[in-house]
Every structure is written in C-alpha cells, then in structure tokens.
Amino acid sequence: MPPLNVILTAGEISAGVQRLARQISDDYRHKNPVLLGVLKGCFVFMADLARNLDIFVEVEFVTLSSYGRCRTETSGEVGCVLGIRIDVRDRHVLVVEDIVDTGHTLKFILDYLQDRTPASLKVCALFDKPARHHVEVPIDYLGFTIPDVFVVGYGLDYDEKYRHLPSLYAYEGDP
Ligand code: PRP
DSSP: OOOOEEEEEHHHHHHHHHEEEEEEEHSTSOOOOEEEEEEEETTTHHHHHHHHSSSSSEEEEEEEOSSSSOOOOOOOOOOOOOOOOOOOOTEEEEEEEEEEESHHHHHHHHHHHHHHHOOOEHHHEEEOOGGGGOOOOSSSEEEEEEEEEEEEEEOOBTTTHHHHHHHHEEEOOOO
C-alpha cells in the first residue's frame, strides 16, 4: 500500500459537515430541497450531511463519468448525466459534490440542471482544490479548501480503492 498522509482527520471532517448542515438547514427551512448527489464520490458525504440536517429534504443521485479508471485527473470530457429520476423544475436543488477539482463535472451538471428551470440551484462541495480549476464554478457551501495533491478517503478513490477510509489522505503512490 502506498503511503497515505492525513490531510483532514475524520473528526475535522465531521466538524465541517456539521457546520455545512447547520447552514443548509437554516437556508432551506420549509423549502423541501432536493439534495442531488454526484456519484460515486459523494456517497459518504451525503450520508453524513443528510443525517446532520434538521429539515425535510429529498435525496437523489446522478452518475457522471469523467475520470477513467486509474487516472487522476479529468479529461474535461464529462459524460452524460444518468439517473435523474425527478423533475427538478420549480424545485430548490442543492448539488452535493465531494470534491471540485477542474470544475468540469460541476459545470456540466449545473448547465444541465439550469436548462430544466429549477426554482434555485446551488452547490455544496466538501473539498475544493482551487489551484486545479479549469473553469469557474460557484460553490455556495464549501467544507474545506485543500492543496493540489491527489486525495483519497471519505468517499474518494484511487482505482476504486480507499473510499471507505474515514479521513482524507494525500495519496503519494505513483498513479
Ligand atoms: C470525481 C469527484 C467529482 C469529480 C471532480 O469523480 O467525485 O465528481 O471527480 O472532478 P472535476 O472537478 O475535475 O470534474 P470521478 O469522476 O472520479 O468519479 P467517482 O465520484 O465515481 O469517483
């Protein structure tokens, strides 16, 4: 196993998730928002975020493809949105992302959703790597800004490994 150096501990992440949940609960009270998670990486974050909310929400997921297996950056060619099973028209939609890297994934999904005229459209991202952005994307609720290193854990993978780790680590292997 390559060396994994802790960037954020499970406790630090938990505190950040609780802070985000408080903000979202305050801002979306009585709005019955749709939390739209971008799979797969969001699955841990979504589960923790949802359990810290004290408002009613609907939870949905979409799957997109960007990274090829064993690759560590997006190509900029993001695949089709799959699996949106609800009509987002006139709904308050909050996109839930684990990480914003180049921004291509988020831009693609925001453009897709905006065309479907939601009542509002905002973004909650747990991790952001601003040094890597290729495109401008709004992040309305941000957990942590992180350095430009490849990270795994808390839902994020390398070659489908390490998603289960409760902390966030810099992956210092040779991808
Ligand atoms: C990762 C991550 C984000 C996206 C961010 O997903 O979960 O959705 O990349 O990268 P970008 O800002 O450069 O577009 P990935 O495509 O690796 O799929 P996964 O969530 O299934 O691991």
